[in-house]
Amino acid sequence: MNPVLSISDLRARLRGPDPHAFVIDGLSLQVGRGEVVALVGESGSGKTMTAYSVLRLLPSAIQLVGGEILLGGQDVVGMEARQLREVRGTLASIIFQEPMTSLNPLMTIERQIAEMLLTHGKTTRQTAPARVIELLELVRMPDARTRARQYPHSLSGGLRQRAMIALALACEPQILIADEPTTALDVTIQQQVMKLLLDLRDQLGMAILLITHDLGVVAEVADRVAVMYAGRIVEEGPVVDLLEAPRHPYTAGLLACLPDVAEAGGRLVEIPGLPPKPGSIREGCRFAPRCPSATDLCTRVSPETRIEAGRAIACHHPRMPA
Amino acid sequence: MITRNSLIGRFGRHYPAVAGLALLAAVTAMALLAPVLFPQGPWRMVGRPQLWPGADPRFPLGTDILGRDLLACLFYGARVSLLIGISATLAATLIGTVIGAAAGFFGGRVDRWLMGFTEIFQTTPPFVLAVVVVAAFTPSLTSIIIAISLVSWPPLARLVRAQFLQLMPREFVLAGIVMGMSNTRLIVTQLLPNAITPIIVSSSLMIASAILLEAGLAFLGLGDPNAMSWGYMIGVGREVLRTDWYITTIPGLAVLLAVLAINLVGEGLNDALNPRSRNR
C-alpha cells in the first residue's frame, strides 16, 4: 500500500552563519492511508517545523536543505510554486494550535472557507454558500447558517477550531496535519475536538498526522507513534507496543514523567536538562547529555536507525523488550 | 568611558545619527560665527542685485533681489532658526510637562479637565493657530516663540501623562507616598527622573518641527521684521522665482538640512536611550 505521506532524510536549518544549526536533522516518517500517526516530543524538538515543512510553510528563518517529502507520490521539496499551490489544501491541509489567531479577523467564516473552495475550483460562487454550510454542519458547528456569516471574533475558541477544521477539510484532502489542535482549548472542549477529528477520519477516510506533546491524547487516538528529539525520530512503533514497552531511554523518560499514562491530559514534563539548541551538538547521540545509560560510544557516534519487529529505534543501548 | 554598550557607544554606532550631529554642529557654528564673519549684518546691500552663485567671488552664494549677501543671510538665518527652535521647544516642554505631570499625578477630575483642555489644542490645526496668534499680536521673536510653543505642547503633555500613569503604581512611588513626601517633591524627585528619557527624545524632535513652523510663518510674512530668517529669504526669492530660483532654493536647502540633522540626532538618541525600541 502506498503511504499518503512519506518523508525521508529531511533536513532543515536555521538561516544564519552556523551551517550545522539543524532544526530537522535527517527525519524519516511515513503515514499510511486513513492512519493516525502521532508525532510526539518536547517543545523545541522540531515537530511543528516538520508539520510546516510538509506543505512548505516554514517561516523565512528556516530553510529546507535536503531530503524528500512525497505527498500522494509527488515530491513537495522540489515542487514549483504553482504546483505547490494546487497541492496545498487538496492533498494535505493543516490546522494550527491557536484558533484565536489562525483565522483572518476581517473576513467572515463563510468567505474564508469559500475562498479555499473557489481557489481550487471545487465550487462556483453560486453554490459556495450552501457548500460552506454543509461543511460547517459536518464539523457539528451549532447554528451553522448564522455562524457562517459571523466574523471569527464572535466565535469561542472551540468553535473557531471547528471552523478551522471545516476549512481544512473543504477540499477533501488525503491527509490532515494537526499541529497541537487542542492545546489552546479548555479540557472539555479538547475532548470534543479530538473526538470530532477521529469521527471525521472514520467518515472521510483521510489520514491524520497529529503533532502533540500530550501523551494522554496519543494513547487514546493514535495508531502509531513517532517520538522526536532534537530534529530526529528516535523511536517509532504501534501505539500500544511503544507506550507499554518503550525501548529508547528518551521515550522511557517521557513515560516515567507521567503519573499515569492512561490519564487524560498527562503532560511531558521533567526529564533532567533541556533539549539541545540547534547546532549545539555536532557528534554522537543528541540525547547523550541527558541520557541515564549513555556511554563513551554515545558521545562519539550518532546511532543509526534500526528496524526491529515493526518498530524503529535509534539508540546504541536500547532497553530490552520486556 | 566609551564602551560598546555605553550611551555614547550606542549613539556612535548609529552612523546616520553621527552624520546628523556633524550637520547640526555646522549649523550651530554658522549661528555662532555670523556676527564675526559678517559684522555688517545681513541687511546691508553689498553688491549688485541678483548675482548668481559663483558669479562674483566675494559672494559665493550670490546676492538677493536687493543685493544682500545670501551667505551672510544664511548665517544669520541659522541664528534665528536655532534661537526660535530651541526657545519654543523649551517653553513647550515646560508647559507640556507641567500639564501632563499634573494630569497623570492627580488623576480623576484634574486629569479629565486637563486632557479636555489638551484636546482643544489638539483639535485646532497647529499651524493655523500659530498664524492667528502671531497675527493677533504683531510679529516679533517673542510672539513667534509664544505661538510655536502654544501649538507644540499637547503631544508632550499626553506623553508625560502616559509615563506618569505607568509609574504611579510602581513601588518606589508608593514608598515615597508612604514616607509622606509632598506631591511636588514626589513629582520632581521620583517621577520626573524616571520619565525623562522619552521627554528628551520627543523634545529634541520638537526642535525640528518648531524650525519648520517658524519658516512657514516667516514665509507668510509673519516673521520678526528685524530678524533675518530662512523662511523670510524663501518668501523674498519667490518674487523672482521664474528667473532667479537660486534665491529660493538655497535657504530652503538650509531648512531641510537643519531639520534633517535634528531628526537624525533625535532618532539616534531614541535608539541609544531605549536600545530595545531598535527592533520595532
Place this chain on the structure above:
Amino acid sequence: MNRNAYDLIRFVLRRLLQSLPVLLGIATINFLFVNLAPGDAADVLAGEAGAASPEFMAALRERYGLDEPLHVQFLVYMGKLLTFDLGYSFRFSRPVTELLLGNLGPTLLLMTTAILFACSMGVFLGVLAARCVNRWPDYLISVGALIAYATPVFWLGLMMIVLFSVKLGWLPSSGMQSIGAGYTGWRKVLDVAQHLIMPATVLGMYLTAFQVRLMRASMLEIGEQDFVTTARSKGLSEQAIAYRHVLRNAILPMVTMVGLQVSAILGGSVLIETVFAWPGLGRLAYNAVFQRDLNLLLGLLFLCSIMVVVTNILTEVVYRLIDPRIPLK
C-alpha cells in the same frame, strides 16, 4: 442592513455630541484672542478711514457692541456662533461665514485629493519596501521618507513650480483652472485635475511619508501572523495573500493616521494654497493675515477645528466599517 445604517447614524450623532465641549472650548479661546489682541475692530476700521475722532470711535464701538462688558460680549458671541454667525469681515465687507463657505470647496477638493494620494502612495511604496526589506528599494524608500519629513512643504512647492512649470512647462503653476479658457464638461475636469496635481502631491507629502513607514511596518508584522500561514496553506497565490489578507489588515492603522494628521494637512494647505494661488481657505487665510483681518482668521480657525472633528469621526466610521471587531456602539 437597515440596522447597520441605524447604528451608524447613532454613532455619528453621539460622536458629534461628544465633540461639542471641545468646540465650545475652541470658541472660548477664540473669543479671548479677540479681546487679548491689542486694539479692537474699531481701531482697525478707524485706521482704515484715516482720520478718527473719539466720537467716531465711540459710535463704531456702540454699533458693533464693543462697549458692552466682556461677559455680555461673550454671551452674544456664543449666541451668534450657534447660528453659524462668525461676525463680519470689515476688510472684505462681507460676513465671515459667507466668505468661508465660498472658499471651502476648493480646499476640500485639494485636501481629499492629497489624502487619497498619500494613502495610495503609502500602500504602494510601503508594500514595495516590505517586499524588498533590507534591500536597496527599501533603503531608498526609507531615505526618501526621512527627507520628506525634513522638507518645508511650501519650499518644495516652489521648487516644483520651477521644475515642472518654468523649466519643463508641463503643469500650470497657479490657480484652479485656466483663466478665460471657459472649458466645460470633461475638458474642465481635466483642466482642474492638471492644476491639482502639484499642490495635492506636495500637500500630501508628509502624510505619504508617515503612511509608507506605517505600511512597511504593518506589512512585515502582519505577514508573520498565523492567519497568513493559514491563507498560504489554503493554496492561495502570494498576490491573493498580500491583497486579500495582509493589506486589508495593514490598512487599519493607516486610517487612524489620517485622523491624526488631518490638522497638520489643514495647516499645510494655508502654505500650499498661498504658493499655488489655490482659491481656497488657505489663500483666504493668507489674505486675512496680510490685511490683519482678525475676525476672518478666527472664523477660519473655528471652521478648521470643525473640519478636524468631522474628519476624525469619519475615520472612526471607516475604521469600524473595515474592522468588525469594534462595534458601532
